[in-house]
Amino acid sequence: MSLIVRLTPYTDESLHGFLRRVSQRNLAPGVKAFLGSFGIKFRSTFSEPEVAQLAGVLGVDAADLAIRQFSPDNRNPMLRLKYQRIESAKFCPACMGEQPYQRMGWAHVLVTACPRHGILLRTSCAACGQGVSADGSLDHCSCGHSYAKNPAQPASDQALALSALLLGVDHVARQSLPPTWSTGLPSSDTAELLCLLGKHFIQESPGGLLPKPSRGRAADDDVIAWGRAGFDLLLQWPSRFNEALGDRLASTEGPGLAKRLGGWYRALHQRYVDPAHDCIREALVQHLTRNFDGHLNLRLSTIDPQHLQEKCWLTSEEAGRLIGIGSELVRSAVTTGEIDGKVTVRGKNRFVSIHKKVVERVRHDRLAHYDATTTRKQLGVSKILFERLMQAGALRKQTKKERPPLVSGEFLVKDVDVLIGRLTSAVSGRTTPEEQLIGLQDITVRRGISSDRICSVLQKILALEIRPIEHNQALHGLAGLRFDLADIKDELHEEPSEPMLTITELVKLRKWKHENVVSWIRQGLLRTATVAQGEHLQTRIPLSALLDFMAEYAVLAELAGRTGTKSLWLLRALMPANVKAVRGQASSGTQRGLLLSIDQLVAAAQWNKKKDPKIEAVDR
Numbered sequence: 269m270s271l272i273v274r275l276t277p278y279t280d281e282s283l284h285g286f287l288r289r290v291s292q293r294n295l296a297p298g299v300k301a302f303l304g305s306f307g308i309k310f311r312s313t314f315s316e317p318e319v320a321q322l323a324g325v326l327g328v329d330a331a332d333l334a335i336r337q338f339s340p341d342n343r344n345p346m347l348r349l350k351y352q353r354i355e356s357a358k359f360c361p362a363c364m365g366e367q368p369y370q371r372m373g374w375a376h377v378l379v380t381a382c383p384r385h386g387i388l389l390r391t392s393c394a395a396c397g398q399g400v401s402a403d404g405s406l407d408h409c410s411c412g413h414s415y416a417k418n419p420a421q422p423a424s425d426q427a428l429a430l431s432a433l434l435l436g437v438d439h440v441a442r443q444s445l446p447p448t449w450s451t452g453l454p455s456s457d458t459a460e461l462l463c464l465l466g467k468h469f470i471q472e473s474p475g476g477l478l479p480k481p482s483r484g485r486a487a488d489d490d491v492i493a494w495g496r497a498g499f500d501l502l503l504q505w506p507s508r509f510n511e512a513l514g515d516r517l518a519s520t521e522g523p524g525l526a527k528r529l530g531g532w533y534r535a536l537h538q539r540y541v542d543p544a545h546d547c548i549r550e551a552l553v554q555h556l557t558r559n560f561d562g563h564l565n566l567r568l569s570t571i572d573p574q575h576l577q578e579k580c581w582l583t584s585e586e587a588g589r590l591i592g593i594g595s596e597l598v599r600s601a602v603t604t605g606e607i608d609g610k611v612t613v614r615g616k617n618r619f620v621s622i623h624k625k626v627v628e629r630v631r632h633d634r635l636a637h638y639d640a641t642t643t644r645k646q647l648g649v650s651k652i653l654f655e656r657l658m659q660a661g662a663l664r665k666q667t668k669k670e671r672p673p674l675v676s677g678e679f680l681v682k683d684v685d686v687l688i689g690r691l692t693s694a695v696s697g698r699t700t701p702e703e704q705l706i707g708l709q710d711i712t713v714r715r716g717i718s719s720d721r722i723c724s725v726l727q728k729i730l731a732l733e734i735r736p737i738e739h740n741q742a743l744h745g746l747a748g749l750r751f752d753l754a755d756i757k758d759e760l761h762e763e764p765s766e767p768m769l770t771i772t773e774l775v776k777l778r779k780w781k782h783e784n785v786v787s788w789i790r791q792g793l794l795r796t797a798t799v800a801q802g803e804h805l806q807t808r809i810p811l812s813a814l815l816d817f818m819a820e821y822a823v824l825a826e827l828a829g830r831t832g833t834k835s836l837w838l839l840r841a842l843m844p845a846n847v848k849a850v851r852g853q854a855s856s857g858t859q860r861g862l863l864l865s866i867d868q869l870v871a872a873a874q875w876n877k878k879k880d881p882k883i884e885a886v887d888r
Contacts, residue, residue: 272294272295274327283336283338284402287302298404308322312338313339345376345454345459346434353377356402358374362416362420368416373431378430380427386423388423388427390421393411400415430496434458445503445505448546449502449547461545462502463494466496468530469501513556516529523612523619533552582622582623583619583621584596584620587627598622602620606673607622608622637676638677639678639679640678643684647687648743650709659726691730694732694735694736695738696735696736704753706750706751707748707750711725735755736749767811771786787860788863793821796810796813821850825862835862842869848868
C-alpha cells in the first residue's frame with residue numbers, strides 16, 4: 269500500500285501531529301487505522317525500528333521523525349512524555365484558521381494559551397461541547413463544525429507567560445520572570461522544576477487546597493495546578509519568591525531547614541543543575557542567609573560558601589568545617605561548657621549553635637599549635653631522633669589542661685621556631701674535614717656513641733655546649749645541621765664508662781635462667797643499654813641497673829632454695845602478709861622467673877612480728 273498524498277512535516281509540528289495530518293490527507297478514519305494498514309501499532313513513543321519503518325512509509329528522514337516524537341528524557345521540554353495529553357488534543361482557533369495543523373507544544377498539559385494570538389487553547393468544540401480527540405479529524409469536529417470558527421477567549425497574563433516560557437517564544441508577559449527565564453528557550457527540566465516548587469508551596473486557591481503529591485502518574489489537573497503554583501512564585505521576580513519563603517519560615521519553627529522549608533531545596537541543588545536555575549539557588553541562599561534563624565543545610569554551604577561570612581551563628585557542622593575538626597567534637601565542647609555556645613533541646617534532640625567569634629578564636633589557637641607529626645616534620649627529623657630530642661628536653665609538651673579548648677596539638681609553634689632559630693644561628697663556621705661532619709640523625713651507636721650517652725650528647729647540643737659547624741639551608745629544619753664528631757667524642761670522654769654485662773655473663777654470674785632474664789628485660793624490670801660491637805648492636809646490662817634490680821626485687825626460686833622449700837609453697841605462706849609475686853615468663857601454663865618485692869618482704873616481716881605474742885612479750 270502506498271500513500272495517496274506525501275507530506276513534509278512543518279518546523280513546529282510534532283510526530284503525532286504530523287501523523288494526524290498525513291492520515292487525514294490520505295482519507296484514513298484516524299491515526300490508529302492509518303498506522304494499522306501498514307502493520308504499525310500506534311504508540312506514544314515509537315522504537316527505533318518502528319521510526320525507521322514510519323520513515324519508509326512516509327518518505328521522510330528517520331532522524332527528522334525521531335526528534336519530533338515524545339520521549340521520557342527529550343531535551344525539548346515540549347516533547348517530554350510525562351506532560352503530554354495523548355488521547356485528547358487542544359487547538360488555537362486563530363492558528364487553525366491560518367494553517368490547519370497541530371503545533372508542537374499543544375499537547376503539553378501546561379501549555380494552555382497561544383502567545384502569538386493571546387488567546388486560550390480550546391479543548392472542546394464550541395458547537396457541540398464534545399472534547400477534541402487526538403485520533404479524530406485535524407481541522408473539524410465530528411459534528412462538522414470547523415475548529416477555526418470557534419470563538420477566541422483572551423488568555424490571562426499568567427497563562428500567556430507560562431505558555432510562552434515553555435514554547436520558547438519571547439513575550440512581554442515573560443519580562444517579570446527571572447533574567448535567565450525572561451527570554452530564549454527553556455531548559456529541558458523547566459516543567460519538572462515548576463511542579464516541584466508547586467508541590468512544596470501548596471497555598472489556598474479559589475478551588476481549595478492544591479492537590480498534594482502522590483505516587484504514580486499524577487492526573488493532568490494536578491500537574492496543571494502544581495505547575496501554575498510553582499510558576500506564580502517566579503512572577504515579579506524575586507518579590508513573590510521571597511514572600512513565599514518568608515511566609516513558610518514564619519509559620520514554622522525549629523533549627524532544621526528541611527522540616528521548615530521542605531525537601532525541595534535539596535532537589536534544586538542536586539538534580540536541577542542547569543545554569544538557568546542558578547538565579548533561583550542564589551535567591552534562596554540570600555534569603556536564608558538574611559532571615560533563617562535555624563541551621564542552614566550543609567549542601568547550601570557547599571554550593572555557596574560565601575554566605576557563611578555573613579552569618580553570626582553557625583551550626584556545629586559549619587563551625588567544624590571552618591575549624592577543621594568533626595562536628596561531634598564541637599557539639600561536645602559546647603555541651604560540656606568547654607567553649608561558649610547555645611544548646612537548644614527539643615524532645616530528645618539537641619541542637620548547637622556557636623558564635624563566629626568563638627570559632628575564629630578556636631581556629632587561631634589551633635594554628636598556634638603543632639601536633640607531634642607536624643612538629644617532627646618542621647624539625648626535619650625522624651621519629652626515633654624526635655623521641656630522643658624530647659627525652660633531652662628540646663621541647664615542652666603541653667598537657668591537655670594547659671592547651672586551649674579543641675586544640676589537639678601538644679607543641680607551641682613559637683617554641684618550635686625558637687628551637688630551630690637558636691640552633692641554626694649558633695653555627696661556628698669552623699673548617700672541619702668532610703669525613704668528620706655528622707648530622708643529628710648520625711648520632712647513634714654506629715658512631716661509637718652508646719645509647720645511654722646519646723641523650724646527654726643531645727642535651728649538650730641543645731645547651732650549645734656542642735655547636736654545629738655547618739648548616740645546609742637546602743634541608744628543612746634541623747636536618748641541615750652538621751657537627752664535628754671529634755667535639756662529640758671529646759665530651760663523651762669526660763665521664764668514665766660504666767661496667768656492663770651481657771645476658772650470658774649475667775646468667776653465669778647469678779645462675780639465673782636465660783629466658784627469665786630476657787623476660788625481666790621485656791617487662792622493663794631490668795634496665796639495659798644498646799652498644800655497638802663492631803658493625804653489630806648488642807644489649808648490655810649496666811652494673812648500676814643490676815644493682816637497682818637486686819635492691820628492688822628478690823628471685824622467688826632463690827629464696828625457696830635457701831629455705832629448703834618450693835616456690836609455690838613459699839608464695840602461699842607469704843600471701844597472708846599481702847606479698848604478691850611479680851609476673852614472670854609463662855611456659856606451658858607455669859609461671860617462671862617470679863620476683864618478690866623486697867619492700868613487701870620487709871613489710872611482711874613486720875606483720876609477722878606483730879602477730880607473734882612471744883615477740884611482743886620480749887619487746888615489753
